[in-house]
Amino acid sequence: MSHADTQTTQDADRPMKPAIWAGLRRKCPNCAKGSLFTGYLKVVDTCDNCGQDLHHHRADDGPAYLTILVVGHLMAPLIHIVFTQFRPEAWVMALGFTTGCVLLALYLLPRMKGLVVAIQWAKRMHGFGKSA
Ligand SMILES: [Zn+2]
Numbered sequence: 383m384s385h386a387d388t389q390t391t392q393d394a395d396r397p398m399k400p401a402i403w404a405g406l407r408r409k410c411p412n413c414a415k416g417s418l419f420t421g422y423l424k425v426v427d428t429c430d431n432c433g434q435d436l437h438h439h440r441a442d443d444g445p446a447y448l449t450i451l452v453v454g455h456l457m458a459p460l461i462h463i464v465f466t467q468f469r470p471e472a473w474v475m476a477l478g479f480t481t482g483c484v485l486l487a488l489y490l491l492p493r494m495k496g497l498v499v500a501i502q503w504a505k506r507m508h509g510f511g512k513s514a
Pocket of ligand 1: 429430432433
């Protein structure tokens with residue numbers, strides 16, 4: 383294999399859609415079987431199933447940003463609808479939506495992190511390109 387062939391193979395994007403689905407299910411973007419996380423948000427160094435190196439992801443605060451974006455866009459119209467349609471007591475609104483926002487954010491955060499890591503893996507960003 384020539385140097386040019388190696389270059390194109392290493393630069394080619396990996397399949398994005400299956401990687402994203404795996405990431406959203408908190409699975410390894412390469413094999414979609416191994417677990418992406420150890421604990422709630424800590425990404426495993428290497429996949430237990432396929433050996434894919436995952437330690438060089440750079441999700442940073444991207445997952446938190448996406449989580450806030452989704453939770454905000456779901457909850458803001460819902461607050462308006464619930465208030466105008468049902469007029470619950472103020473404490474019911476406050477308690478209900480606080481609990482709802484926290485639970486939805488906790489549910490989404492690791493899934494958004496899986497999504498970001500999967501996109502970085504598929505696009506060969508941050509060292510994901512070097513691993514075979
Ligand atoms: Zn894997």
